[in-house]
Amino acid sequence: MGYCFDKEGFNQVLQELAKEYVVYAPKRFKNGGSFSDTDRIRYGEIQTVEEIVFDRKSDYSFKEILLPLSQTLFFFTEDAVKEANPPKKGAVIFLRSCDLHAVKRLDAVYLENGGEDYYYKRLRDKVKFVLMGCRHSFENCFCVDMETNRTDAYDAYLEIKSGKVYVDNHNEAWEAAFAAQSTETSEVIPAYVTKNENRVHISDGMTLDVMHSKMWDEYDSRCINCGRCNFVCPTCTCFTMQDIFYTDNGKVGERRRVWASCMVDGFTEVAGGGCYRKKNGQRMRFKVLHKVYDYKKRNGYHMCVGCGRCDDICPEYISFANSINKLADAIKEVSTNAGK
Ligand code: SF4
Ligand code: SF4
Structure with missing residues (x-):
């Protein structure tokens, strides 16, 4: 079902979702860029739709929510082990089509590659995705040739046009929250790009x-x-393992997995x-x-x-x-x- 909201109304929906989920989206981190006076766009928790950056590609992907850069798996003492607590809430992640296709790759590695990864699965089961449309291609994108420029595997699709928020909802559990705040129903069709300046060709006959x-x-x-x-x-998707021993008691510590390259x-x-x-x-x-x-x-x-x-x-x-x-x-x- 498609809905139209004013921004205040949609922010009420976000507040409703925040009871069950932490909502993550690409945000601007002022002066966080690689060069002086440049900003970094990366994922962070949001409370309002105004915080979401739509006009730039995020420098880092959504990956750090599903696979934290450093994740404690368990704590240990000399004679006991305690599993790290699972996240209290699920997550709603705003992301673009190529990144939603990337979720399929993460799932293939962590859930379908000879047994399920316990820590990935316990979070993944509680994650929902909101698609952000692309009306034009960003620099260096080549999603069209990789066939990742389109998807309908989203819980909801969202775009902002003329100051209004338009949403196409696929998630039945969210219907009531959307219906309560929308100003009207509306057909909403996800925007996607059909060409990129950057082209790639992968040869079929490769060995x-x-x-x-x-x-x-x-x-x-x-x-x-x-x-x-x-x-x-x-x-x-690679990580390495680290055992951290605390300085006040060297026989107590925690095991973490940390991104590797x-x-x-x-x-x-x-x-x-x-x-x-x-x-x-x-x-x-x-x-x-x-x-x-x-x-x-x-x-x-x-x-x-x-x-x-x-x-x-x-x-x-x-x-x-x-x-x-x-x-x-x-x-x-x-x-x-x-x-x-
Ligand atoms: S273009 Fe391909 S290899 Fe490069 S960051 Fe994106 S998914 Fe990874
Ligand atoms: S590892 Fe090499 S290819 Fe990758 S970003 Fe650094 S210099 Fe570039």
């Missing part, structure tokens, strides 16, 4: 032979293995001093082929959703979209070298 291409060598020197591309990516030193170090991917080019190769080759072999669709955040954030101006587009030449190069 793992492409790992032997010289294209990866370029990244040995260009990439500085900072890991920023992984941290902004809504589909990067396949681009930084230490990620592939193993016992005995081994390291599987020492060079930055090897790490780039792993990341690119995981996002647009081997994940698809297992799941039937690509891991990358084309949000372009990795291109936005890279301090070395390395374009992930360009890396994808270079694969076609890399395939030819390895075939020629193999005399195929």
Whole structure:
């Protein structure tokens, strides 16, 4: 059912939702950007629709709500273990189509990849999604070629036009709250983009032979293995474990899982001093082929959703979209070298 609200009315709806959920949306963090006097757009709790940033892509994704950057799993003493409490409330997350497609990737990894992750599931079961439409493409987006520019897998869709809030609601449990505050019912059709300036083409005939291409060598020197591309990516899911021992009693502490990055030193170090991917080019190769080759072999669709955040954030101006587009030449190069 579609509804129209004035902003005050919709803020009443948010207050109603806040009884059961923490509501998260992309917000402006003043002077929080990488350069002086620039803002950062990232996820935070909101109380009013005015706090939501619609006119910029968020620098970081919604991922940090479902998979906190640092999450305590349990506490331990010498002879007891106590599980960390689950969040008291569920979460409502405002996000765009590419990011809602990214949720499907997170679910595939944490719920359908050989058993369910207990901590992910206990939060995921209480999360609802509100889609934010895109009337135009942002810089570096390539969602259309990744087929993530559209979705109807939302609980509600929201957009603001001429100072009014328009909502298409799919969640029966929310009907009463919406109906009580709306000024009128209205047909609301989600906005989505049909083209991006940034285009990618993923070659169908790719095989793992492409790992032997010289294209990866370029990244040995260009990439500085900072890991920023992984941290902004809504589909990067790796973490590491940390046991923290408290200073006042060294036998008591907590176990946390903390985001990890396949681009930084230490990620592939193993016992005995081994390291599987020492060079930055090897790490780039792993990341690119995981996002647009081997994940698809297992799941039937690509891991990358084309949000372009990795291109936005890279301090070395390395374009992930360009890396994808270079694969076609890399395939030819390895075939020629193999005399195929
Ligand atoms: S953000 Fe750029 S420089 Fe940093 S690890 Fe990723 S590709 Fe390398
Ligand atoms: S690899 Fe880059 S473009 Fe693809 S989903 Fe991750 S951040 Fe977005």
